[in-house]
Amino acid sequence: MTTYAIGHLHDVAMGPEIVAYLEGIDATLAPFGGRFLIHGDPPTVLEGAWSGDLIVIAFPDRASAEGWYASDAYRRLLPLRQGDSRGDVILIDGVPADHRATDILRR
Template sequence: MAGYAIGHLHDVGPGIVEYLERIDATLEPYGGRFIIHGAKPDVREGDWSGDLIVIEFPDLQAAQAWYGSAAYREIIPLRADNSRGVILLIDGVDRDHRATDVLA
């Protein structure tokens, strides 16, 4: 099942440009691809601020390998010094997942 890297970033500054110019090359060896990046949400409930980024990988192990790679670790300061937020790696669910599956 797919794994995901999710970022919720705030206060993104102009220094993020170099990070954006370099991140794609770090994703390629691990099969990562952006599925949400830069879209403005249509907020229906609650409050929202910041930017949501979702990168899909073939599985969680690929996401973990990407995040731990020398190439990505090298550019982390470009993001961390030019934004604040939360980054997480998480498993997806199978295509036949149902809401009640989490109750098992």
């Protein structure tokens, strides 16, 4: 099952630290099969209010996503982002192709 790393970041200061983070993150994803699906493009807000940047990275499975986040390579980069932004980061599993909305009623 695909697992997604989702970040909702605010107040990103585009300085040397964030640039270094961006220059290094792709290399940390490759060994774990991670790839960007969404990376900060401004959304069209249809309901409610939205602020910040949304980042979605897909991994082949939960173990790969957890391995990436805990890896030495990513841990060395992480302070560069955390020092110049704030936000929330989560891991969440996707659903199978045949998922229907009512499937959650059986949980």
